[in-house]
Amino acid sequence: MGEEKAMTQMLKECSLSDKLCILWHQQYEIIIIPAFLVGATLIILGVILWLFIREKRAQQQSPGLQGIAPEPPFRGQNGEAGGHEGSVFVPLKETSVESLLQTSTHALAKLQIPREQLSEVLEWIYNGSCGAIYRTKMHPGDPAKSKDIVLKVLKEPARLHEIQDFLGRIQFYQYLGKHQNLVQLEGCCTEREPLYMVLEDVAQGDLLSFLWTCRRDVMTMDGLLYDLTEKQVYHIGKQVLLALEFLQDKHLFHGDVAARNILIQCDLTAKLCGLGLAYEVHTQGAITSTRTVPLKWLAPERLLLRPAGIRGDIWSFGILLYEMVTLGAPPYPEVPPISILQHLQRGKIMKRPSSCTQTMYSLMKSCWRWKEDRRPSVRELCSRLETASRTADDKAVLQVPELVVPELYAAVAGIGVKSLSYSYSVL
Numbered sequence: 001m002g003e004e005k006a007m008t009q010m011l012k013e014c015s016l017s018d019k020l021c022i023l024w025h026q027q028y029e030i031i032i033i034p035a036f037l038v039g040a041t042l043i044i045l046g047v048i049l050w051l052f053i054r055e056k057r058a059q060q061q062s063p064g065l066q067g068i069a070p071e072p073p074f075r076g077q078n079g080e081a082g083g084h085e086g087s088v089f090v091p092l093k094e095t096s097v098e099s100l101l102q103t104s105t106h107a108l109a110k111l112q113i114p115r116e117q118l119s120e121v122l123e124w125i126y127n128g129s130c131g132a133i134y135r136t137k138m139h140p141g142d143p144a145k146s147k148d149i150v151l152k153v154l155k156e157p158a159r160l161h162e163i164q165d166f167l168g169r170i171q172f173y174q175y176l177g178k179h180q181n182l183v184q185l186e187g188c189c190t191e192r193e194p195l196y197m198v199l200e201d202v203a204q205g206d207l208l209s210f211l212w213t214c215r216r217d218v219m220t221m222d223g224l225l226y227d228l229t230e231k232q233v234y235h236i237g238k239q240v241l242l243a244l245e246f247l248q249d250k251h252l253f254h255g256d257v258a259a260r261n262i263l264i265q266c267d268l269t270a271k272l273c274g275l276g277l278a279y280e281v282h283t284q285g286a287i288t289s290t291r292t293v294p295l296k297w298l299a300p301e302r303l304l305l306r307p308a309g310i311r312g313d314i315w316s317f318g319i320l321l322y323e324m325v326t327l328g329a330p331p332y333p334e335v336p337p338i339s340i341l342q343h344l345q346r347g348k349i350m351k352r353p354s355s356c357t358q359t360m361y362s363l364m365k366s367c368w369r370w371k372e373d374r375r376p377s378v379r380e381l382c383s384r385l386e387t388a389s390r391t392a393d394d395k396a397v398l399q400v401p402e403l404v405v406p407e408l409y410a411a412v413a414g415i416g417v418k419s420l421s422y423s424y425s426v427l
Contacts, residue, residue: 097163097193104167105191111174113138113187113198118151126418129276130166131155135201138186148201149186153194163195170197172279176250181243183263183273202263202271207236208420210264211328212404227397230357233324234389236262236270240320241382243272248310248378252278255308256293257316259323260420294414295340296331300370303341311372314381318367325356327400330413337414344370355398359388 105112122134134151154166173185189196204210214226240262247254254261255277263271277293295303299315302308319331332350335343349368352361363384369375376384410417 097160100160100163100167101190101192108167108170108174108188108190111170111185111187112191113189113196115189115196118149118189118196118198122151125150128152130162130169135203138198148203150199150201152197152199154196156194158193158195166195166197168283169279172275172282173197175282176275179243179246180269181239181271182246182275183271202265204264204266206260207262207264207270208259208323208328211259211324214327214398215400215403228324228327229392229394229397230325230360231389231392231394232268233321233360233398234385234392235268236264236324237317237321238382238385238389239270240272240317241378241385243270244310244313244317245378245382247278252282253308253310254278254313254316255281256297257313257320258294258297259320259328260415262320295337296335296414298340299372300341300344301372303344309372310378311375314367314375314378317381318364321360321364321367322350322353322356325360325398326353327398328404328409329353329400330409333412355400357393359392363388 117139119137119139122136125133125135127133131153132155134153136149136151137146138149139146154163158166167190170185170188170190176182178184183202184200186198186200188198210226211228214228216226240257244254244257254272254275256274257272261272261274263273265271293302297316297319299312302312322331323329332340332343347370349365352358356364363381366376366384367381406420407417409415410420
């Protein structure tokens with residue numbers, strides 16, 4: 001009642017032409033509410049601008065390449081990000097190369113190989129990420145025990161962090177231990193520069209080159225039979241799965257399963273190589289943005305830059321089956337590498353090759369399910385391959401009449417020609 005009387009008195013004192021006087025009691029609503037709305041709008045615009053700037057900076061730091069994607073963090077089996085708790089690689093704190101080598105040589109004492117046991121005759125293979133890779137011989141005290149080896153040589157001059165990384169890769173092989181379907185570490189020379197990593201030699205080379213040679217009208221070459229059957233495809237595939245299962249048991253994944261990263265022996269023993277991504281996950285808990293993988297082998301979640309995991313290897317394994325049954329054809333030949341994500345988002349997968357049975361194609365399709373949890377596990381897929389192998393054709397030889405032009409293959413597959421470790425003389 002008091003407020004109404006006061007308002008009545010105020011209105012009596014106002015002249016009829018003084019409209020502001022009538023509205024005076026509402027000044028708080030008129031001033032405060034618009035001010036609040038303006039302030040909230042400015043805050044929202046500021047947040048949007050900050051998010052936009054952060055996204056632009058992220059894109060500038062990891063621009064990516066055509067046909068090749070920067071890698072996301074690693075997601076373990078239970079969805080956690082990060083590497084393995086028992087990481088062998090502990091960053092060494094020495095500030096000089098001399099003290100770093102002295103410390104590492106002591107830590108790797110059991111792996112040291114006298115340099116005089118390594119032949120000075122080197123056959124260059126190709127240049128890797130750390131330096132040149134050669135094929136040579138190792139001569140222990142007994143001449144009968146001489147063996148072919150692959151020598152990874154750290155490029156010179158090497159900076160402190162490059163030496164540390166190279167030593168870490170040696171320690172990683174030591175941590176993994178031996179498996180019949182992984183390339184084995186023979187030893188190292190790290191007491192002084194140049195630093196050497198000594199690996200077993202699989203002289204027949206990579207599976208991709210083997211598949212390409214199978215297209216030629218040859219039966220045998222260098223003791224290796226260049227005829228591949230459906231049953232043998234399952235045989236090679238199962239060995240790759242055993243290597244993946246071994247990595248999975250150590251809370252790792254490969255990240256780049258492809259024919260180019262598998263070495264083959266005369267008896268068709270397959271050995272998975274190219275463990276750079278597994279090393280980075282193990283030591284850093286994530287894959288660095290500088291590490292790149294060709295797009296056409298990547299699972300959708302990795303194309304979308306989501307955390308990587310073992311189920312992404314299953315997707316890539318389906319691509320590997322396609323590579324083998326087509327004797328080394330590039331996946332999605334009609335799709336440009338940069339458009340592969342949109343192609344998959346439309347629900348499209350590769351059609352069944354003419355040389356592929358319905359059983360094998362069903363295995364491929366199970367690997368290419370969009371949702372990760374709907375793809376088979378490594379163990380389940382291995383069991384399915386065993387079952388399919390029992391009834392697979394072991395007589396009919398896979399045949400593809402067209403020979404491969406490496407430059408054309410690289411363009412269609414979205415791979416750098418220099419990354420293909422083949423020999424022109426073989427092709």
